[in-house]
Amino acid sequence: MTTVIKAFSALSDQTRMSIVEQLMTEGELAAGDLIEGRGMSGAAISRHLKVLREAGLVRQRVQGTHRLYTVDGHGLRAIADWTISKRAFWEASLDRLDAAITLEDQA
Template sequence: MTDLNRIFAALADETRFKVVEHLMAQGEQPAGSLTELAGLSAPAVSRHLKVLREANLVSQRVEGTHRYYSVRSEALRSISDWTLEHRAFWAGSLDRLDTLLALDPDGKDTA
């Protein structure tokens, strides 16, 4: 499974998506605040965070007995790059469709 596949698979879960959005908006957060956000038990949130770490979406920083999580900008950049590549494809496809629609049934330009 490629990194991008892992990222999208991890984000397909509503709770993990919510956690990533929260971390993007608030910056680095302790695991306890993520437990409150998700409304789940600490072990459940820990399992979600493990999936996010394995997908390289979040990083973990340990300070004493506390664990802090933040979104990895590289993961977001890979999503953005993928989106921009596909946007260019669809823009080109729509341009080609416009050209085809401008032709009459005999293949002549009607513009």
């Protein structure tokens, strides 16, 4: 459960969520490529990447003087597994909500 808590905590920040989404869309990127368009310093992006690494959501590899980042599928799988395990709860809750709204609309 600790892995999922760390992952959700890391993704609760808009910048970190957008970094993960960018890596999912574009694949492996250098840290410098992640700075573009965010109006942040390299140090700020580096701090965000550290949080994502510690949460198990991104991996880093060194190539010469570059730090390359990619999404870590294990971290995302932990989130997906947790979400799927709660599916029955959410479906039942949404069904009850739908029934309550329907009753209210009929009244």
